[in-house]
Amino acid sequence: MADQLPLQDEHPWLSLGKLSHWAWEKLFTRQGAIVFCAVSIAIGMYWYSDANKPWMILFSPLAIIVFGFFLFLAGIVAVFGDSFADWAMEKMFYPPNPKNPFHQLLYFIFSAIGFVLAAFVLNIGDPDVRGYWHH
Numbered sequence: 001m002a003d004q005l006p007l008q009d010e011h012p013w014l015s016l017g018k019l020s021h022w023a024w025e026k027l028f029t030r031q032g033a034i035v036f037c038a039v040s041i042a043i044g045m046y047w048y049s050d051a052n053k054p055w056m057i058l059f060s061p062l063a064i065i066v067f068g069f070f071l072f073l074a075g076i077v078a079v080f081g082d083s084f085a086d087w088a089m090e091k092m093f094y095p096p097n098p099k100n101p102f103h104q105l106l107y108f109i110f111s112a113i114g115f116v117l118a119a120f121v122l123n124i125g126d127p128d129v130r131g132y133w134h135h
Contacts, residue, residue, distance in 0.1 A: 012098035012099075013082075013104065013107045013111075014107070015078070015082050015085055015107060015108055015111035016078045016081050016082070016111045016112055017079055017082035017111060019078075020075045020078040021078070024075050027068075027071065036064070036067070040063040040064040040066075040067045040068075041060050041061055041063060041064065043063050043067075044060030044062060044063030044066075045060040047060070047063065048060050076122075077119050077122065078115055080114055080117075080122075081110075081111045081113075081117075082111055082114070083114065084113065084114025084117065084118070085114055088110045089103065089106065092106070
C-alpha cells in the first residue's frame, strides 16, 4: 500500500502574507501579467511625464521592474509577518480558532505588526524616516 500524504489545507487565516501570496500567484497568469504591466506603465507615465522633457515618457516601462521588485519584497517580508502572527496567536490562545472573528482580527493585526517590524529590521524602505516629520 502506498504511503498517503496528508492533505495540506490552505492556511485558514486572513493575513498580509496570504494577500501578497495571492497577488504573486495572480501576477503569473496571462491576464494578471497584462493588467500588472498596463497599470505599472500607466503609473510610470504619470511619474515620468514632464512638459519640458517629453522624451522622459520612454522610461515609463521601468515602473514594471519597480512594482515587481516591491511585490517580491512584500512577499518576503509577509512571511516574517505571518510567522510573528502564528507565534503570537499560539502564545495567547491554545489553540487559536480561525473560525472566531476576534481571532481572525487579531491574527491580521499581528500579521501587519510583524510585517512592519520585519520591514524595519530588514531595512526595506526609506532609511531616513526622520525627514518626514518636522522637528
